[in-house]
Amino acid sequence: MQEPQDNPNQLNIELSEEMAEGVYSNLALITHSNSEFVIDFIRVMPGVPKAKVKSRIVLTPDHAKRLLLALQENVAKFEAHNGHISLNEQTPPFPINFGGGMGQA
Secondary structure: OOOOOOOOOOOOOOOOHHHHOOOOOOEEEEEEOOOOEEEEEEEOOOOOOOOEEEEEEEEOHHHHHHHHHHHHHHHHHHHHHHOOOOOOOOOOOOOOOOOOOOOOO
């Protein structure tokens, strides 16, 4: 049996135990400039009028587009296996009592 050869184009990605736990987010705010997209992931709790950004991701425009395409592909796979994800059109775009202005990149 042959040992698999190292692929020079292979990327080894390390995921720490802490990072593997992830961070829960139920709101994402997206802003952009001419050179980058900024996605802030926020956790809003019911009845709490203040929320903190839990994670911020800064992307180049081409990586933002790749993320969009990857999300579209994964949502399609999810729906094919689990059924259609329906969005409640009567839910406001962000939770009530969530205040503050939009950041700028």
